[in-house]
Amino acid sequence: MKFVDEFRNADQAHALSAKIAALCEPGRHYKFMEVCGGHTHTIYKHGLEDYLPESVELVHGPGCPVCVIPMGRVDDAMHLAANPDVIMTSFGDMMRVPGSQGSFFDAKAQGTDIRMVYSPLDSLKIARQNPDKRVVFMAIGFETTAPSTAMTVLRAAAEGLENFSIFCNHVTIVPAIKAILDSPDLRLDGFIGPGHVSTVIGCRPYEFIARDYGKPVVVAGFEPLDILQSIYMLMLQLSEGRSAVENQYTRVVPWDGNVVALKAIGETMELRPYFEWRGLGFISHSALRMRPGYARFDAELLFDVPGVRVADPKACQCGEVLKGVLKPWECKVFGTACTPETPIGTCMVSPEGACAAYYNFGRLNRQRVKEVSRS
Amino acid sequence: MTAGRTEQELAPGSDAAETHSAAWVADALREHDEQARHAELQPNPRDERNPGAPQPAAGTVREEQVLERIDRARRSRPRVKEQRITMSHGAGGKATRTLVEAIFLDAFRNPLLEPLEDAAQLQINGSRVALTTDSYVVSPLFFPGGNIGDLAVNGTVNDLSVAGAVPLYLSAGFILEEGFEVDDLRRIVAAMREAAAAAGVQVVTGDTKVVQKGKADGCYINTAGIGVITHDMTLGVAQARPGDVVMVSGPIGDHGITIMLARGELDIEADVISDTAPLNGLVADLLAAVPGVRAMRDATRGGVATILNEVATDAGVCVVVSEDDIPVRHEVRGASELLGIDPMYVACEGRLVAVVAGADADRALAAMRAHPLGEQAAIIGHIADDPAGIVLLKTAFGGTRIVDLLVGDPLPRIC
Numbered sequence: 001m002k003f004v005d006e007f008r009n010a011d012q013a014h015a016l017s018a019k020i021a022a023l024c025e026p027g028r029h030y031k032f033m034e035v036c037g038g039h040t041h042t043i044y045k046h047g048l049e050d051y052l053p054e055s056v057e058l059v060h061g062p063g064c065p066v067c068v069i070p071m072g073r074v075d076d077a078m079h080l081a082a083n084p085d086v087i088m089t090s091f092g093d094m095m096r097v098p099g100s101q102g103s104f105f106d107a108k109a110q111g112t113d114i115r116m117v118y119s120p121l122d123s124l125k126i127a128r129q130n131p132d133k134r135v136v137f138m139a140i141g142f143e144t145t146a147p148s149t150a151m152t153v154l155r156a157a158a159e160g161l162e163n164f165s166i167f168c169n170h171v172t173i174v175p176a177i178k179a180i181l182d183s184p185d186l187r188l189d190g191f192i193g194p195g196h197v198s199t200v201i202g203c204r205p206y207e208f209i210a211r212d213y214g215k216p217v218v219v220a221g222f223e224p225l226d227i228l229q230s231i232y233m234l235m236l237q238l239s240e241g242r243s244a245v246e247n248q249y250t251r252v253v254p255w256d257g258n259v260v261a262l263k264a265i266g267e268t269m270e271l272r273p274y275f276e277w278r279g280l281g282f283i284s285h286s287a288l289r290m291r292p293g294y295a296r297f298d299a300e301l302l303f304d305v306p307g308v309r310v311a312d313p314k315a316c317q318c319g320e321v322l323k324g325v326l327k328p329w330e331c332k333v334f335g336t337a338c339t340p341e342t343p344i345g346t347c348m349v350s351p352e353g354a355c356a357a358y359y360n361f362g363r364l365n366r367q368r369v370k371e372v373s374r375s
Numbered sequence: 376m377t378a379g380r381t382e383q384e385l386a387p388g389s390d391a392a393e394t395h396s397a398a399w400v401a402d403a404l405r406e407h408d409e410q411a412r413h414a415e416l417q418p419n420p421r422d423e424r425n426p427g428a429p430q431p432a433a434g435t436v437r438e439e440q441v442l443e444r445i446d447r448a449r450r451s452r453p454r455v456k457e458q459r460i461t462m463s464h465g466a467g468g469k470a471t472r473t474l475v476e477a478i479f480l481d482a483f484r485n486p487l488l489e490p491l492e493d494a495a496q497l498q499i500n501g502s503r504v505a506l507t508t509d510s511y512v513v514s515p516l517f518f519p520g521g522n523i524g525d526l527a528v529n530g531t532v533n534d535l536s537v538a539g540a541v542p543l544y545l546s547a548g549f550i551l552e553e554g555f556e557v558d559d560l561r562r563i564v565a566a567m568r569e570a571a572a573a574a575g576v577q578v579v580t581g582d583t584k585v586v587q588k589g590k591a592d593g594c595y596i597n598t599a600g601i602g603v604i605t606h607d608m609t610l611g612v613a614q615a616r617p618g619d620v621v622m623v624s625g626p627i628g629d630h631g632i633t634i635m636l637a638r639g640e641l642d643i644e645a646d647v648i649s650d651t652a653p654l655n656g657l658v659a660d661l662l663a664a665v666p667g668v669r670a671m672r673d674a675t676r677g678g679v680a681t682i683l684n685e686v687a688t689d690a691g692v693c694v695v696v697s698e699d700d701i702p703v704r705h706e707v708r709g710a711s712e713l714l715g716i717d718p719m720y721v722a723c724e725g726r727l728v729a730v731v732a733g734a735d736a737d738r739a740l741a742a743m744r745a746h747p748l749g750e751q752a753a754i755i756g757h758i759a760d761d762p763a764g765i766v767l768l769k770t771a772f773g774g775t776r777i778v779d780l781l782v783g784d785p786l787p788r789i790c
Contacts (some may be wrong), residue, residue, distance in 0.1 A: 001708050010773035047774020109459040118641065224772045248722075313400040315407075329438055335445035337407030340782040341469050343454055344400055351715070361776040364762060365439055 007223030008046065016228045023235040028229045030056045031187065032234055033324050034240060036194035037064030038222050044361035046224040056231065059186070059324035060354035062171050062304025063194050065141040067322060067346040067353045070278045073169055073308040074099030077138050079306050081112050082169060082300060087130060088114040089123040090138040093350045098343060100310050120152035127156075127164040136299045139166045144196040146170040146288060147261035150268045153290070153297050167299040168289050171275060172364050173197050174205050176284035185325040185348075192227065192235040193219035194368045195249045200265075202257025210243040221249040243332040268294050271298065278346050279312065279319020318345035320353055328358040335359060378732060388659055389533065392721050392752030402456075429570065453477045467676025467722070468781025477588030490611055490689075493672060494538035496604065498541040503604035507531060510597040516559065518637040520629075523596055524566035528722060529653050530675065530742035531600040532574045536655040537671035537727055539610045542574060548582040548597040555593050565595060572655035576600070606662060612682075612730070614669040615690040619758040620736040622729045624749045625650065626702040627679050628721035632710050634707075643713060645706040650723030657746045664742030667732025674726050680719035682728045684780045685768045691763045696756030696778070719768075720781045730758065 008336035010046045024030070034040055040060045044051065049058065062068055078099050081088035094105040095116055108114045113133075117123050120137050139149045149166060156164045173194055180186065193206055198219045206217045216237040218229035230248045237243060247253055267308070268291055275287030290298035299305070312318065320326035328334055328347065338344040338354050347355035453473040463470035480488060487495045494507035511527040528545065535542040547567065551560070571578055629650040636643055654673060672682040679701070685736060687694045703711075703718045711718045725748060731739040736754060743749035766778040 001705055003713070004708075004712060005771075008770075008772040010771070013773050044776060046770045046772040047768075048772070050774040105461050105463075106457070106459070109457075109461045224774070288620065313404070315404050316400075327438075329441045333404065333407055336410055336448040337403040339448075341463075341473075342403060344403055351655045360779050360782075363441065363442060363445065363779075364765065364775075364777055366768070 007225045032059045033059040033065040034192040035061040047092040062322040064352040066350040068277045070276045140169045145198040150264035165299040170288040190216040198253045216243045217245045316345040328355040493534040497635040505538045505602045507534040508599035521651040524563035527596040528570035531598040532653045533673040536658040537601040542602040544579045546580045546599045549594040552591040579779035612670045612686045613689040615730045617760040618733045621756040625751045626704045628707045628718035630724040631721035647706040650725040664734035667735035669730040674723045678720040693759040694766045697769045700755045
């Protein structure tokens with residue numbers, strides 16, 4: 001298939017794999033974090049780790065939109081949805097995220113009107129079709145999805161639609177990366193930068209990582225060859241003693257980002273003073289809310305939202321997994337109490353979550369498997 | 376409308392933080408502890424671990440222990456943890472299997488039901504007979520390549536066929552919604568008649584119920600079917616053994632993607648039609664050609680991935696398949712990529728998966744390809760012994776991953 005198979009070519013993968021191996025210094029261990037959950041998914045789905053030497057380790061980062069939603073926000077959303085006047089709309093990924101009283105899917109099975117949409121514009125359509133109802137869109141995601149929320153709000157404003165609002169949970173990636181860099185638990189050699197986020201914010205926001213922390217960053221695409229090439233580019237920087245921000249995903253990511261999208265976000269949303277991240281705690285200036293000029297679309301102002309903080313279950317180690325300190329299988333409840341069908345932690349919910357990706361695709365002994373696949 | 380906005384509704388107790396304890400988490404953890412005690416496994420103390428350091432050998436050993444613990448958890452008695460039925464219970468994946476085993480099998484348990492094959496194999500007065508039933512709730516009722524009528528006939532014909540039976544007689548039960556157009560019913564029944572004629576079966580009994588408007592979605596159909604088994608092979612996914620090959624009779628995922636696009640919710644257009652077709656002719660040719668057929672299944676809900684997992688679990692083997700060898704139409708692959716769905720989980724309605732002895736592989740493939748419904752049949756993998764219970768996929772990219780049972784419900788009401 002065009003524009004897909006080219007980026008999954010096994011011959012080129014073998015060539016890159018050899019080049020990566022050749023750059024490994026004997027006795028040195030390399031740890032790279034792929035910030036974005038989309039990368040985690042690709043890595044496991046295509047079995048990319050089979051191409052890496054043992055001394056190169058990938059650490060899964062916090063860039064999975066549903067993984068970082070704290071339980072309290074899910075409870076708030078469930079409370080909103082329980083209002084009989086409300087039709088709650090949400091992306092599919094969010095439907096299975098457990099709050100303290102269960103997930104959207106559980107609520108839906110009990111008759112709460114929660115509908116899955118593929119785009120916030122679908123929510124707008126539902127609002128137009130149901131003028132006697134108040135339609136709320138559960139907005140989640142990094143700078144990748146924030147523009148579509150912003151554009152939807154702008155369109156709702158232009159149409160004068162009054163029964164549509166946003167429960168805004170948009171977060172920003174840079175403060176999270178900074179929190180990880182400042183965390184004493186983890187020694188990283190470099191970052192595979194988030195490709196989708198960067199289509200919006202560009203590559204400049206990562207410059208502090210290379211400049212202040214001396215770590216190389218390569219913004220990467222989402223096909224397996226993209227990621228392999230990015231690892232090679234990181235290794236090359238390390239072998240040359242450089243640390244810079246480089247863009248592997250030039251076919252999509254402009255260095256300065258998407259100005260139109262950024263303007264739409266800036267027009268409708270502003271930074272919150274702080275926001276709670278699942279497992280990472282409160283991070284200042286790390287999330288977005290509606291600007292006062294768009295308060296009429298802000299579900300948090302229109303409705304009563306309990307805003308209760310719910311502590312994560314003690315056994316759940318999502319925070320450690322999100323920071324890359326623990327591997328998914330190192331969590332105490334991984335695969336037994338916490339599985340994709342009955343997730344306790346968010347990392348097990350989304351296909352982009354490190355735990356779900358490992359459980360669904362990577363739950364095997366690579367050494368043993370190599371022998372089997374050779375047979 | 377605007378008046379409603381000032382309304383503030385407070386759920387009882389919503390202002391008290393302590394009411395937000397997650398009882399279901401406590402339950403899950405209790406179960407986890409019980410399992411851990413059973414296994415007499417020392418929990419891994421994390422304290423002495425040095426987080427930054429590389430940990431090759433010891434880490435691999437611990438990972439292995441964790442994988443074993445997970446295996447045990449997966450083998451434990453299935454339990455429905457949900458309070459209510461969700462769409463996942465009908466998706467043909469993990470939740471469906473749990474529901475069937477924990478509720479239905481538990482209640483009706485007998486040796487004929489226990490194999491959970493597509494059709495039960497019975498002995499009646501010395502004759503071997505296969506019996507099956509299936510209900511159809513597809514939405515939309517009419518779609519490119521067919522409608523609920525031919526689907527209802529072909530689905531039951533196929534369930535009998537893959538059990539190795541010659542399908543003979545069908546029943547048809549209709550649940551109709553008040554207000555449903557009689558012309559639409561005529562079209563559906565005409566399609567059933569044609570499908571029955573093509574498969575060489577007769578509809579010999581039936582039932583009709585009408586429910587009030589809003590209590591059903593137009594038309595639901597149940598069909599049951601009976602057939603005779605004329606050979607003396609023992610077929611079943613538990614028969615698979617190392618050295619066997621795994622085959623599919625044609626490109627996968629056509630039906631599921633067709634239905635998804637026919638709903639018109641996605642604004643995606645693709646030139647793809649349902650693969651609904653009767654498989655009895657193809658099965659007869661295959662069984663006549665080679666003695667070494669171990670098992671056949673038609674890949675409906677949950678797709679090829681689900682069947683491969685059933686083979687791995689029930690036979691206690693490893694199924695190794697190669698992504699490059701699995702036939703998928705460009706249109707289906709493209710739509711799946713866009714939707715983030717794996718075609719391995721997408722339903723077919725006229726494709727079978729067969730496990731055949733390695734020695735018979737070439738002849739079996741030739742027999743399938745000689746039939747019009749099997750022209751694009753392919754050998755997609757083989758059976759190995761280790762790691763047991765696992766489906767391994769060699770990706771086109773050249774890596775390896777597992778293929779698990781479907782979780783959740785990406786494509787509701789496809790059949």
